[in-house]
Amino acid sequence: MIFKIPTRYFLVSGASDGYTPLNAFDGALLQAGIGNTNIVKMSSIVPPHCQRIAPVPLPPGALVPAAYAAITSDIPGEMISAAVALALTEDPDRPGLIMEYSSRGRREAIEEIVREMVKEGMKLRGWPIKELTSIGIEYKVKKVGAALAAVVLWD
Amino acid sequence: MIFKIPTRYFLVSGASDGYTPLNAFDGALLQAGIGNTNIVKMSSIVPPHCQRIAPVPLPPGALVPAAYAAITSDIPGEMISAAVALALTEDPDRPGLIMEYSSRGRREAIEEIVREMVKEGMKLRGWPIKELTSIGIEYKVKKVGAALAAVVLWD
Amino acid sequence: MIFKIPTRYFLVSGASDGYTPLNAFDGALLQAGIGNTNIVKMSSIVPPHCQRIAPVPLPPGALVPAAYAAITSDIPGEMISAAVALALTEDPDRPGLIMEYSSRGRREAIEEIVREMVKEGMKLRGWPIKELTSIGIEYKVKKVGAALAAVVLWD
Numbered sequence: 001m002i003f004k005i006p007t008r009y010f011l012v013s014g015a016s017d018g019y020t021p022l023n024a025f026d027g028a029l030l031q032a033g034i035g036n037t038n039i040v041k042m043s044s045i046v047p048p049h050c051q052r053i054a055p056v057p058l059p060p061g062a063l064v065p066a067a068y069a070a071i072t073s074d075i076p077g078e079m080i081s082a083a084v085a086l087a088l089t090e091d092p093d094r095p096g097l098i099m100e101y102s103s104r105g106r107r108e109a110i111e112e113i114v115r116e117m118v119k120e121g122m123k124l125r126g127w128p129i130k131e132l133t134s135i136g137i138e139y140k141v142k143k144v145g146a147a148l149a150a151v152v153l154w155d
Numbered sequence: 156m157i158f159k160i161p162t163r164y165f166l167v168s169g170a171s172d173g174y175t176p177l178n179a180f181d182g183a184l185l186q187a188g189i190g191n192t193n194i195v196k197m198s199s200i201v202p203p204h205c206q207r208i209a210p211v212p213l214p215p216g217a218l219v220p221a222a223y224a225a226i227t228s229d230i231p232g233e234m235i236s237a238a239v240a241l242a243l244t245e246d247p248d249r250p251g252l253i254m255e256y257s258s259r260g261r262r263e264a265i266e267e268i269v270r271e272m273v274k275e276g277m278k279l280r281g282w283p284i285k286e287l288t289s290i291g292i293e294y295k296v297k298k299v300g301a302a303l304a305a306v307v308l309w310d
Numbered sequence: 311m312i313f314k315i316p317t318r319y320f321l322v323s324g325a326s327d328g329y330t331p332l333n334a335f336d337g338a339l340l341q342a343g344i345g346n347t348n349i350v351k352m353s354s355i356v357p358p359h360c361q362r363i364a365p366v367p368l369p370p371g372a373l374v375p376a377a378y379a380a381i382t383s384d385i386p387g388e389m390i391s392a393a394v395a396l397a398l399t400e401d402p403d404r405p406g407l408i409m410e411y412s413s414r415g416r417r418e419a420i421e422e423i424v425r426e427m428v429k430e431g432m433k434l435r436g437w438p439i440k441e442l443t444s445i446g447i448e449y450k451v452k453k454v455g456a457a458l459a460a461v462v463l464w465d
Contacts (some may be wrong), residue, residue, distance in 0.1 A: 061356060
């Protein structure tokens with residue numbers, strides 16, 4: 001069913017130059033280990049009882065839901081960064097929240113912003129944070145570059 | 156199967172300020188009652204024999220297909236609106252058509268535009284309209300705001 | 311399951327004017343034969359052993375994953391084009407790669423670019439190309455126009 005609830009998730013990031021912005025994005029997906037799948041973008045929840053696993057190889061061509069931040073740039077020398085953050089609360093029956101952010105700039109600054117974003121999202125829900133994870137990547141563009149950070153849902 | 160055909164749908168809307176545009180969008184989803192799910196954007200059909208229901212709580216983290224209009228703004232005091240319209244024809248074996256529109260401006264104007272859009276879409280198909288529904292929302296931005304209107308498919 | 315792997319695919323294209331950009335896009339989907347389905351955009355792989363078929367009528371309202379290029383324009387007289395290219399390698403256990411591109415300009419130029427893009431993507435993977443297919447369409451805008459080319463996955 002389309003309405004199935006995933007049971008596993010993992011975090012990945014990647015960056016690459018490429019022939020065009022889409023080729024650079026493809027290279028970033030490949031470097032992140034999810035380049036041969038069909039990523040379907042979704043907004044941005046980890047289901048309750050979903051377990052974090054280490055990144056695994058996915059079946060080629062599988063339809064894979066993911067929450068991701070991505071950025072491309074065609075300005076040689078520009079630094080670009082992408083990051084995702086994930087917050088879980090104490091009650092295991094409540095879902096986790098994912099936020100995504102990308103911008104030119106250094107990874108540290110962009111990852112700090114996305115961590116604040118997820119804190120704000122949990123505050124809005126009134127859910128105390130038990131655990132906050134994030135992953136970010138920065139990339140200095142050669143000609144046409146892309147950076148990507150993702151939470152991938154899996155089963 | 157990914158190719159499953161949904162059997163229920165409902166209309167929702169929401170609006171919110173937030174720490175960033177994505178936080179405002181998250182707040183709008185929460186206010187619409189679909190903030191703790193994984194919305195997957197789709198284009199824009201109600202399957203035949205799909206039945207309208209009142210909005211229901213969805214399982215947290217479920218993958219939920221929806222057609223939606225959304226807008227964010229960081230201009231304090233700006234009025235933003237989002238609306239969706241849905242037209243059904245007489246033949247129950249034919250699908251319904253959804254259109255989405257968002258812009259700065261008042262709800263009444265934006266909802267009128269999206270209703271015209273769905274009328275034009277039905278005219279293009281040569282299908283007489285039996286029923287036309289719409290939902291819209293307007294929001295006056297405080298710092299960073301978002302407005303959202305959606306048709307959510309469900310099973 | 312959401313993670314199901316499609317087994318069939320086909321290529322389509324379409325173009326149309328419309329009352330608004332979204333109406334033009336709707337018209338292009340209709341002309342491509344996929345206008346009464348719920349297209350879910352994905353990135354951009356043909357699963358191994360997936361077989362090409364001639365375009366088939368899809369069940370109205372079905373959730374259909376597709377990789378597509380689309381462009382809209384409101385400049386009367388402007389020529390817009392959209393194209394997708396698909397490369398398969400010799401090893402049947404390896405997936406195929408799809409690239410999408412759209413721009414103002416003539417079909418021939420835009421389709422040539424997307425064919426280069428998919429060649430570059432295969433080079434990045436180190437996979438020799440056994441077969442390269444593409445489809446493109448150009449459209450001269452009357453008032454508000456859209457052009458679309460897609461690889462549709464099916465089962």
